[in-house]
Amino acid sequence: MEAKPQQQQPASASHNENVPSEEPVTLHAEGASRKGWIENNLLQEVNFDLPLTVTTPTEYDGQTFLVLDFAPGDKENPFNWSGKYKAFISLLLCLMTLFIGLATTAYSSGISRMVSDLGVSTELGQLGLFCFNFTCALAPLFLAPFCELAGRRVVYVGSYVCFSLMFIGLALGKNIATILVCRALLGLFGCVGTILVGGTFGDMYTPAHRAIPMASFSFIAIFGTVAAPIYAGFVDQALGWRWLEGIQGLANIPLMILIAIFLRETRGGVALAKRAKQIRKSTGDIRFVTHSELEAPGIKQMLHNSSVKAIHMLMTEPVVFAFGLWISFAWFLTFLFLSVIPITYQDKRGWGEGHWYHLGFALNFFQIRKYKSLTVSLQGKVEPEARLYGAMCGALWLPVGLFIYSFTQYKQLTWVGPVIGLGLIGIGIFFIFESCYSYTADCYGETASSAIAGQGFMRNTLGAVSPLFATQFFTNLGSQYAGLLLALIATLLTLIPYVLFKFGPALRARSKLASTTIQAGAQ
Template sequence: MPAQQADERTRLLKHNQPNNGRNEQTSEHQQDGNASQGDNDREDVEVVDFEKDDNENPRNWPLFWKYIQVLLVFSIGLLLPMTSSIFAPGVDKIASDYGTNNQFVMGGQTGFVVMLGIGPLFFAPMSETFGRRIVFLTNMTLFTLVQIPTALAPNASTFIAMRTLSGLFGSVGVANGGGSISDMFETHERAAVLGFYLLGPLIGPTLGPFAGGLILAHLHWRWLFGFTCIISAVITITCFMLLHETYAPIVLDQRKKRLEKEYEGKSFKVEGQTDMGLLQKIGGNSTRATKILFGQPIVLIMSIYQALIFSTMYSLYSQFTTIWSSPPYNFNTTQLALSYLGPATGFIVTACIIVPFIDRVYNRLAQTYNNGKGKPEYRLPLANIGAVFLPASLFWFGWTVQAGKPWPVALSAMLLFGASQVSIFNTVQNYYIDAFESMAASALAAGSVLRSIIGGVVPLFVSKMFEQIGYGWGFSVFGIMALVLMPAPLLFFWYGERLRERFAMDL
């Protein structure tokens, strides 16, 4: 945004003085003995704040400019999770080149996904200390650079280490994406924009193998990370040019520094700015997230539910190459890439239906049952769609593949799997925000840590399970767990309010 002119700064300075009551004049009749002490003790401190129509306030930016910021944040949120699974179709080739087994190479996915959950514990408070923009740009730059040694890794150990670093830097999209959108939009404007943004982190892991399969059809597997490096570099350069700071305290702090240079001898402050150090913020953020995770039954159970979805998704994608390239299907590389469009199609179609209806169902239930006053539990009914689709899709897919049924029959199950992901994930995220209000960020972080760790680790062990018991019983294991958790959205719809009150926390 353009810098504020001097006359506007003067106007802001004058505007702030009477509002903050710091214009008391020193009495002319003070005794000579204490006049100088009085002058020092009563130095004016002006509060730097936004005016009603302040054009530096991110919430007052033109809508077109806000959408540019959202598009950039969405691009980051899409690319980085997409990279978590982009090499899934090439696991066999990577393992062969490194002279190791597939399970060891899958450690590159595990390290990446686990870091997607751990990173936000650090980068969320860092963005509140240094600003959203600098944290985005720093991590995107490092993420881009790390793709080079990943592509050139001489052995599997180096490959896994570089992939883990990629996940750490790549977690910035999860850590700061929602916060950036909240900075720019009021509560009543935010639902649709957040719904659009969430498409990126959710569909990214599905589009990753699709893109990876197309690349492997024509190029060596190392180009998977060359492609990632090029796309990431383009997004990073674009962000350097167009991504602006959206976190209000940082924007005001920048104004404060400009005013201090212009008005030497004057003191300014930003209201509500904390003196807490970065390490204290990081410690507080991670501790609070852990307390909420294990102290709030709703967060714990719904986080386990999301962890089941993520572990199933990454386990499924890790097996796609083996399933579709083997008899009776015998897919080539291009056909294998196209098979990932099954869950992606279910995801996109359901997102177009679920996201707009979350608010509609919420408002209808509020009018019908609570005199127009909403409750967080009113976000959950649509999650029951995914609760039914998830086990159905897993049993369907596992047993049709086991029986060697035609590929359209098996892939049709993936439409339901994609639908289950978006309906559960979107409604639960909205539920967290409504139910825990000021603690929502920590509740989201708690869920992110659990689902990323479990989602990253479980695929390391499923290959042997599928070898021993087959795909029918193997996916039935996930399906049975999904059946056990299936009543959770319905139960929390009826009893969630009591649980929230009983296990309320003062953090």
């Protein structure tokens, strides 16, 4: 049965010093019980400090409940946190994403010496890349219920602690089985760095202020993945593959401590649930609940809904599938080139495509400026398609870079051409990632986590399998024709933002899950 909300009422506490003076505070009636008194749906008194809270009488399953919500200016509402604290939390989460991204591919630099020490084949060693990405693809499908029940903070801290501990097994493992199991668990716990961060920014920032944090996150997510070989090769040569893993584990400890100490719960619903529990305990009135408590299914149903909903949205929502396909191809290219660049440029290349993501990050500020200008001109009401301007311009560099890369692979040509091509590929991939996260978050609001989880499943699955055949793909087809085939596919996929810019509003209007417009400055 659907809940039917009625008119909202303010619920006040008689002992709260933080309630603004201009807000009406209802005092308790003479002779009222110290455990609480309800009159006209107003909470008269509780025995703990309670910020001014909005209550909405709601009919559900034949009973009337008082559903709690934040009042304007409530300091427990993550949208009302100070800008400095939000920036600090964003920095911590981006650094966590960076370290997780570095761990994804730094492993590849030590494979040669590792398989030699353990006496196994190179192909078996490369399975470590597959194991990481595959568990990273599956875990988000079941992660949402734990965030709903326990909140994001518990998931962040618990996962990151376990993530850091896995480096002990990677550094000290005596056989390949231990290494592969630890890599699989590393991906399982590390998926929070790519899945939850975007949703966390949505918990704290309004759409008008979300662009820079999302752009920073997209840049870090890609840069961390491609930057690892820059330093990992030197560490492997100087200290060995075990120290390569050990140093990464040690580097995560200070950040892990900072996150455990300073990260507060960003899901407003969790704070409201604690408030409702305190009110029920103080007043004895069980009618005070939150939206999530009123309609939350059991854990089994939540796990089923989480996994099925993510795949269902991927299969039935054109926007989710289109961007999922696009970002999956970009992630596929990232791991493909990480596997083949050391082969094709072992003697020629001095540095790779990772350096060029800085330019893509800088160019994205034109997209942010365009979005802000639309917000002002449309009085704060903008459509999600405003997030696509950067993708329509910046993502064009992906097929251009692939064409340059494929046509400059001949031995008689200088190595500069392929490096420029790889740089343009990097710029294009950045714009794909940034627009995918921002556009999906704006389109689907509260259900964006499921949409991003579905896209993450497709993306990480392709990323997992690409290293397994990358060498054979470029060797059998030749670098020129392999690059040409990828360029043609990229050209077709680059049409996606243009199609969605034109038909996106109609597609969202037909969807039961997508939003139509965004109040950019609204909380």
